[in-house]
Amino acid sequence: MTQLLRVQNFNVSSDGIGAGAAEDQSLESPFGLPDPGELFAWAGATASWPMRSEPGGSRGLDDYFTRDFAHNIGAEIMGRNKFGPLRGPWQDEEWKGWWGDEPPFHTPVFVMTHHKRPSFTLSDTTFHFVDGDPAAVLAQAREAAQGKDVRLGGGVTTVREFLEADLVDTMHVAVSPQVRLGSGIRLWESPDELRDRFHLEVVPSPSGVMHHLFWRK
Amino acid sequence: MTQLLRVQNFNVSSDGIGAGAAEDQSLESPFGLPDPGELFAWAGATASWPMRSEPGGSRGLDDYFTRDFAHNIGAEIMGRNKFGPLRGPWQDEEWKGWWGDEPPFHTPVFVMTHHKRPSFTLSDTTFHFVDGDPAAVLAQAREAAQGKDVRLGGGVTTVREFLEADLVDTMHVAVSPQVRLGSGIRLWESPDELRDRFHLEVVPSPSGVMHHLFWRK
Numbered sequence: 001m002t003q004l005l006r007v008q009n010f011n012v013s014s015d016g017i018g019a020g021a022a023e024d025q026s027l028e029s030p031f032g033l034p035d036p037g038e039l040f041a042w043a044g045a046t047a048s049w050p051m052r053s054e055p056g057g058s059r060g061l062d063d064y065f066t067r068d069f070a071h072n073i074g075a076e077i078m079g080r081n082k083f084g085p086l087r088g089p090w091q092d093e094e095w096k097g098w099w100g101d102e103p104p105f106h107t108p109v110f111v112m113t114h115h116k117r118p119s120f121t122l123s124d125t126t127f128h129f130v131d132g133d134p135a136a137v138l139a140q141a142r143e144a145a146q147g148k149d150v151r152l153g154g155g156v157t158t159v160r161e162f163l164e165a166d167l168v169d170t171m172h173v174a175v176s177p178q179v180r181l182g183s184g185i186r187l188w189e190s191p192d193e194l195r196d197r198f199h200l201e202v203v204p205s206p207s208g209v210m211h212h213l214f215w216r217k
Numbered sequence: 218m219t220q221l222l223r224v225q226n227f228n229v230s231s232d233g234i235g236a237g238a239a240e241d242q243s244l245e246s247p248f249g250l251p252d253p254g255e256l257f258a259w260a261g262a263t264a265s266w267p268m269r270s271e272p273g274g275s276r277g278l279d280d281y282f283t284r285d286f287a288h289n290i291g292a293e294i295m296g297r298n299k300f301g302p303l304r305g306p307w308q309d310e311e312w313k314g315w316w317g318d319e320p321p322f323h324t325p326v327f328v329m330t331h332h333k334r335p336s337f338t339l340s341d342t343t344f345h346f347v348d349g350d351p352a353a354v355l356a357q358a359r360e361a362a363q364g365k366d367v368r369l370g371g372g373v374t375t376v377r378e379f380l381e382a383d384l385v386d387t388m389h390v391a392v393s394p395q396v397r398l399g400s401g402i403r404l405w406e407s408p409d410e411l412r413d414r415f416h417l418e419v420v421p422s423p424s425g426v427m428h429h430l431f432w433r434k
Contacts, residue, residue, distance in 0.1 A: 047432075058416070058432070059387050059416075060416065060430045061418055061428075064285060067288065068288075071284065071285075199277065201278055201423045203420070213278060
């Protein structure tokens with residue numbers, strides 16, 4: 001059984017931007033964007049959204065994407081800027097991510113950083129801090145995933161690094177056509193850039209978002 | 218956590234027909250149709266199709282539907298005509314379904330029949346033979362599913378019975394617009410018949426099939 005590296009439910013604006021500039025990220029603004037919620041409103045409206053606090057929500061097309069998020073995933077890789085707004089050496093080890101005592105990953109998570117830090121566990125998620133190039137980090141994550149797939153969680157810069165190293169097998173990007181950001185960290189100028197290496201299906205959802213589904217040729 | 222009753226990957230022609238007439242079903246023709254493969258070709262082309270014998274296959278939209286088939290499913294309910302072409306009392310107990318030694322269900326399966334027969338197990342699938350109305354059979358399947366959802370596997374007549382009893386929570390039907398059968402067992406005259414009780418999203422797939430996604434209002 002092939003172990004895939006999968007990007008799942010990654011959100012960008014109509015102009016391909018997934019986060020604000022690094023200097024705009026802060027404790028109050030994990031995405032460095034004035035209103036990041038407008039990029040993932042489609043997911044928040046579904047019945048399977050893990051942070052849903054009330055019953056209800058759509059079970060239409062978008063729900064297939066939210067409920068596939070954890071399906072057959074055995075580990076996640078993320079960049080340091082997804083883990084937190086801190087830069088440089090760890091000042092202390094109090095910061096444990098944005099997600100509280102019950103992170104939504106439920107697998108080992110590999111945080112890419114040049115600065116060492118001991119692993120720690122919150123509920124059923126263990127965070128490891130790893131240095132190394134994308135291929136080396138992927139090898140560690142694959143071993144931890146015990147035969148299951150590995151999710152590449154972002155942020156934008158991390159996804160680009162793995163695309164450049166040609167390590168991504170499948171990628172789902174939800175584009176919000178009504179959101180134009182103008183500046184920030186860009187995933188692409190156009191999704192067509194990836195057509196030489198990937199099949200691409202563009203699926204308009206009744207919610208308005210455009211699901212972009214890539215898989216390796 | 219709600220335990221849903223879900224119809225998944227159910228295939229019909231453009232005129233709403235999912236199987237040939239009951240008298241056309243035989244050992245050689247499980248669906249009683251001259252070419253049933255044309256109704257599920259879209260699923261067979263995907264990477265996650267469980268009967269796939271070679272690597273490859275699409276990982277686009279249709280693959281989300283094939284890989285969701287077993288996701289969070291703890292039991293299946295099927296009609297006797299899905300289980301086999303035999304009618305009336307069991308002549309012997311040699312017939313064990315169409316699926317060989319490794320049935321693709323991997324959960325308890327409840328076969329609705331008025332004719333008693335002992336349960337048996339093939340690999341990780343146990344078949345139980347149960348009499349009773351849809352609500353009573355659903356109660357048994359829910360208990361066996363241990364908190365997970367129950368899949369309603371068909372055939373067409375069984376799906377209609379559960380719809381009439383208002384027991385179905387979500388339903389995915391793939392309509393093949395290019396296949397017109399004219400006669401056979403009909404799921405509906407039009408999907409619009411269900412709009413009073415269900416939300417409906419109609420999602421055209423790049424493969425040509427039209428995914429119909431229903432969920433209870």
